[in-house]
Amino acid sequence: MDSYDVLVIGGGPAGYVAAIRAAQLGFKTACVDAFERNGKASLGGTCLNVGCIPSKAMLDSSEKFEMITHEAAEHGIQVSGASVDVAKMLARKAGVVDKLTGGVAYLFKKNKITSFFGYGKLLRQDGEEWVVDAAGTEVKARHVIVATGSNPRALPLAPFGGHVVENSGALEFTAVPQQLGVIGAGVIGLELGSVWRRLGAQVTVLEALPGFLMAADDGLAKEALKQFQKQGLDFHFGVNITKVEQDDSGVSVTYTEKDAEVTARFDKLIVSIGRVPNTNGLGADAVGLALDERGFVKVDGHYRTNLPNVYAIGDVIGGAMLAHKAEEEGVALAEMIAGQAGHVNYDVIPWVIYTSPEIAWAGLSEKQAKEKGLTVKTGQFPFSANGRALGHGDPRGFVKVVADAQSDRILGVHMIGSGVSELIGEVVAIMEFGGSAEDLARTVHAHPTLSEVVKEAALATDKRSLHM
Template sequence: MVVGDISTGTDVLVIGAGPAGYVAAIRAGQLDLDVTLVEKEAYGGTCLNHGCIPSKALLAASDVAHQAGNAEEMGVYADPAVDLEGMVGWKDDIVSQLTGGVEKLCKANGVNLIEGTATFDGENTVRVSHGGEGQGSESIDFEHAIIATGSRPIEIPNFAYSDDPVLDSRQALALDSVPDSLVIVGAGYIGMELATVFAKLGTDVQVIEMLEDALPGFDRDLARPVKKRAKSLGIEFHFGYGASNWEPHGDGIRVEAEPAGDAAADGGQAVEEEALELDAEKVLVAVGREPVSDTLDLETAGIETDDRGFITADDRARTNVEHIFAVGDVAGEPMLAHAGSNEGQVAAEVIAGEPAALDYQAMPAAVFTDPEIGTVGMTESEAEDAGFETVVGKFPFQASGRALTTGHTDGFVKIVADAEAGFVLGGHVVGPEASELIAELGLAIELGATLEDVASTVHTHPTLAESVMEAAENALGQAIHTLNR
């Protein structure tokens, strides 16, 4: 301990107040443990402040503007004006409401909140440095610690986020005016979501992606309707290229991109051999996220990481140091807010002696593009690789009465099941409200439901949720509103 430090003790020290950390702290408090939560910036972490919530707010707002201006077939004629500064202010109000709620919930569950940056000073002690001149630091002794420091955007060579025209996702969500043109580096879920936002607000968007297609990691039949819709919004793709540099050009910038290999897009623009030069007002880099683990002095506590800096943890969220846990993005895939919350809850329960463990079998994932993607469980190929004989059911939204009445008919619901016993193994949705619909399929997997269980559950008409029932009926060969496979 440094002379002059305050020294305190706690049963459970949680480092980071994002969705993984604050959930861990609240659950530990509910289990009658003495809990201290350290946060260096803002309660709610990246998700509530700079990621999940702000992006979904702007997606919703931009969708309202776009639909209002493109609803002639419904008999609606409008020319909406977009005030991005006002839109961002509305978004910020939502963020403030949620982050304030997190702080109140923590306090209501007996969590001691400390603002500052924590670093390890041994296996059972951290030092917390408080921001501001003269604020000092303190030492906290703990019996158990939960690391939940999250992740940050990866920075690529020659594209420093400190340079004015170069944006990360956080900066893009805080712009006060709509850029006339934008180059986005990366066609993963973050890049595609933000491409959707700005295209609907009237920005000329170009996307550079090193790999062969948009949304790498998702099945092509799920990604294809998203890319088709993006192109209809005017988004231009350049696959098989990596951004290499930029320079000022006119009133904006010129982004240089080099061929990344022999990748060729599935139904997209053919990869050219020559380097690209793309002009725009700004460039947004969205090539993934890396763990915030380098600020913790992990070596002092003997905590191991992999070669990318992610902290290694087992199915009870334990690191190699038995009384120290790691949850959320800092512990690696799946890097999802709801996965982190689940991991935080499990860690707290394990510390309290509860029989808890992690199980990702029914862990959903969603992409909030237009149309949305939702997925849970196994794909058809994954199920077959695992030794299952599969049966698949599918229902297109073009056959859904509710989808037709909303004007959003792209996509489908697909259900994968064990052909012999009928157990639901996976669910995959691309289309309107996919992020909501996937919950029913996740519950089916979690409960060990069969195709018959889903098909025989009466669904309200007319709803999008009927499409899940119809997909199950299709797998059974008894669908009413689509041809049976």
């Protein structure tokens, strides 16, 4: 029976990064993963295979089509007869995924990580080691990391299948649906709805919550809703889904809104109402691995479960279900196992929604800071006053900085606009080191760049913006 220092169950962002870092630290490492795409093993989990990466490829393709058909004329570029080849678009997306998942396989080989294709199951302890069923082969491991991720949450009234799809199905439509329904106005629903809206679908978004992006800063959410409605997305909030029926040609959804019953007809229905932890086949009950009431693996501040030398990271432990959060947990845990001081600062993890305009934030909103009893000052600056944004032809949105009124420490930053997924990293770095709005304001930013809006927002916390 082969023996390993570290065995990781799950090959998504949490798992494959943990495996790579463990191998870098000198541990004999293995990873067992059951993800399959097109009939073959494919490392990278949901993110690389059917989530983050393919959705961004489709978003980019649809944005280019939107630019050609609706925005090019403003730049003096006349285009006629533009059309969408969905099959080619999907093939391009698949090529991007193949390159990245193949890259993970290469990194495993480079770092001498043994890879097993199939499910991993905890069987029993054998002295200081665990015996694990790694895809049908029993192996031993001194340390076991559970990184099995999460699965889409199904709506009880509308199980996945046929015309009712989750995120992966929404990335495989072979034609643009004329009428597309989206249940859930969260990150996935907004991104996938945006893809097909740009390509020609009429998109209706049904959300159970009474408001839009309620986890984001109020001003950010208000601006985002205005921009999406201008694009033609039809939002309904506070709805209660009462019936979902599908036939060969589509889906009928009945819901109540403001005490009125409505039935809407869609060609396709995307259900995007969150995700649930994946502990399928892990053997949690048999070995006594503790789960909480929602099915997440219970861990302490060092990712230790109730079982000796068994750890868990990523979506399966809850918290922010973000690939970059999962990756950082993988690095931190591998370093902790090696006796180093691994650490993740959860207070400054960035959130990004890759719509157009993009949305990004990190830290506290103004409302959250005040609820904590903090005295705050804020600064906001619009992209409409930025030369680079005007040159791009996309002056939508703004950057808002929330700082402590006494110490000037940055508490949060909130952005909506072109390219803010890249701009957020600068402020996160400053927040990681406890930096102030003055630190950000005194940092020289190249001109002309979109990043100058970040500087101006920091200046605005002290009412000294230079270009407003």
